């Protein structure tokens with residue numbers, strides 16, 4: 338009798354990040370919150386990250402025993418962090434008489450490709466989760482991981498628990514995917530760096546994807562992509578209170594909303610310049626094909642016009658990919674694809690993002706003007722429909738973010 342009622346109720350997926358489950362105390366707070374949510378409405382699927390800095394600590398441990406810890410064993414190691422949190426939350430909920438079950442990716446059928454460290458979810462067999470929900474349990478799932486066809490444990494890339502939450506919400510037809518975190522929502526800049534950053538009630542999927550991929554830490558861009566594709570609304574909100582956060586979804590953006598929705602920054606980037614590249618068809622194709630095969634995410638590419646049949650290719654990538662790129666540079670040099678490579682670590686990227694950027698003249702110029710006014714040199718610029726990004730020296734980054742934010746969101750100005 339209970340079952341028919343259960344299976345009518347909508348499903349809510351809630352994902353809690355590492356800082357929200359960073360201690361036993363915090364896990365108990367999450368258990369309180371779940372207890373309150375349960376009285377209300379839905380069937381609940383909870384996705385957890387590892388405790389606090391656990392994943393970083395596991396990476397450091399691996400670095401102590403190996404020069405280059407990657408691949409299968411690394412994923413098996415990193416995936417342990419999330420097993421700790423899901424089982425602890427399961428115990429905490431059961432301890433207060435709530436029916437709950439914790440499941441690993443294997444137990445709940447999250448299938449990925451076989452690309453260790455950066456796997457992509459291929460399918461989710463939701464039968465187990467649904468039957469657990471139907472028997473009245475809160476289902477708690479390990480974020481950030483899956484199982485390959487060969488039954489190896491894989492991980493989805495750093496910050497990947499958001500992707501698990503989004504993929505589960507899509508596969509289960511959830512009413513929404515809550516990203517519960519240590520900030521109150523999505524802001525016009527990182528609120529820990531810019532004190533007057535503005536919190537948005539709603540932004541579009543596209544804006545969320547652009548902000549996340551240009552450095553906003555609040556959400557993994559792939560999670561927003563999945564929810565956009567499956568039309569699942571995302572609610573980014575605090576883990577510690579019940580106030581509304583920021584909704585991410587489709588539909589029109591309010592007409593009066595500011596053109597710029599976010600000033601984002603990314604300090605963990607490196608700039609690579611390949612000099613003396615032969616100016617002939619196929620060279621860029623070869624370079625970026627090699628980078629793609631090595632799983633390297635490129636953030637920005639500039640090829641400048643050649644002189645004397647030699648070109649220069651500059652690209653910006655996430656710092657974590659520097660080692661595989663250094664290996665490739667060695668190969669390219671041997672094969673005569675370039676004669677010199679300059680690697681710069683002391684650069685950072687600052688971007689402005691907004692869905693009205695392309696249709697509003699002058700926004701890029703305003704960004705460049707305030708940077709110039711602060712004496713901050715712009716090294717490279719790239720722009721797209723929804724974003725203008727500048728590469729600058731990393732030691733000026735904080736100042737640049739504050740200055741550019743102040744230009745678009747002056748202190749004291751009302752929404």
Ligand code: ASP
Pocket residue numbers: 354355386387392393418480481494495496497498499
């Ligand atoms: N624990 C993993 C990480 O730190 C996944 C996540 O937090 O989303 O990257």
Ligand code: MG
Pocket residue numbers: 354355386496
């Ligand atoms: Mg995280």
